[in-house]
Amino acid sequence: MLVDTRWSAWGEEIEVQVTEAAALSAAVGRVGRMLDEVEAACSLQRGDAEIHAVNLAQGLPVRVSVRLAGLLRSALWVARMTDGSVSPVAIEEPPTGVPSIHPEPTFADVQIDDDTVLAPWGVSFDISDTAKADTADRAAELVASELECGVLVRIGGAIATAGHCPAGGWQVTVPGDGGIELPAGASMSSVSAGRVFHxxxxxxxxxxxxxxxxxxxxxxxxxxxxxxxxxxxxxPWLEQHDLAARLVDNSGRVYTTRSWSHPHAA
Structure with a gap:
């Protein structure tokens, strides 16, 4: 029997669905604890978040927790996979009249060696969005492994599934397009143009x-x-990567890639 619950955390709506009713409470506890730990590591809205030490280092190496190191690696992986279109790095603008840094540093200049992070002077990180998606993946895998059930974890617009799925697959909502079916192990993300990127x-x-x-x-x-x-x-970029995608332009026209086949978009 599929059961679910929702709550708010880290500025997002969180949803957990499991295929075993008895597992729901434990699943929610695991997802909630993981969210708390990740938020404490990298939320810029928290004054005690570990990420601030990295952003204040300004050219000096700083040791971080295993969790933050992993989250930073995930964010840098996203930057590499998107050719820098989605980068965790923000460059501090120099004061008026002061020449800018030449060449300007990029995500490729960041070094992570085990638990030590070294970023060039002027670089700061915002990895909240990648961390939320990464946490959805990790939380779903953890719940499926430890509780031996099928699970869907949604953090904002990022949805991850793991374990066996219910009959008919996981039914998820595409903004403006009703529901689609995700097979076991598939994930989905929906992003709007109004979202601020780093x-x-x-x-x-x-x-x-x-x-x-x-x-x-x-x-x-x-x-x-x-x-x-x-x-x-x-x-063409999405087609090159053989991704199932649905795009809505500013006039409301819908475009889909070859891999998107409603209602089974995977």
Whole structure:
């Protein structure tokens, strides 16, 4: 029997569905604890978050927890996979009259060696969105493994599934398009143009909403966010990566990639 619950955390709506009613309470506890730990590691809205030590280091190496190191690696992986379209790095603008840094550092200049992070001077990180998608993946895998049930975890627009799925697959909502079916192990992310990406508005003037189905929520988030940023070049880029995607432009017209087949978008 499929059961679910929802609550709010870290500025997002959280949803957990499990295929075994007896597992719901334990699943919620595990997801909630993981969210708390990740938020404490990297939320810029928390004054005690560990990420602040990294952002204040400014060219000096800083040791971090295993969790934060992993989250930073995931964010840098997203940057590499999207050719920098979705980057965790923000560059501090120099004061008026002061020449900018030449060359300007990028995500490729960040080094992580075990638990030590070294970023160039002027670089700061915002990894909240990638961390949420990454946490959806990890939380779903943890619940499925430890509680031996099928599970869906949604954190905002990022959805991850693990374990066996209910009859008929996981039914999820695509903004503006009703429901689709996700098979076992599939993930989806929906991103709107109004979302702020690491200190800048990702407004290309083309897409209002992008939904992507992929093998994990982190890649789905990366691809949907990159599509918003890439504008007209998004569709061939998504096709190149053989991703199932639905894009809505600013006039409400809908475009889909070859891999998107409603209602089974995977």
């Amino acid at each position: 200190g800048r508005e990702a407004l290309s003037g083309e897409w209002d909403q992008v939904s992507v189905v992929a093998g994990d929520a982190l890649w789905a988030y990366a691809a949907s966010s990159a599509a918003i940023v890439r504008g007209l070049g998004a569709v």
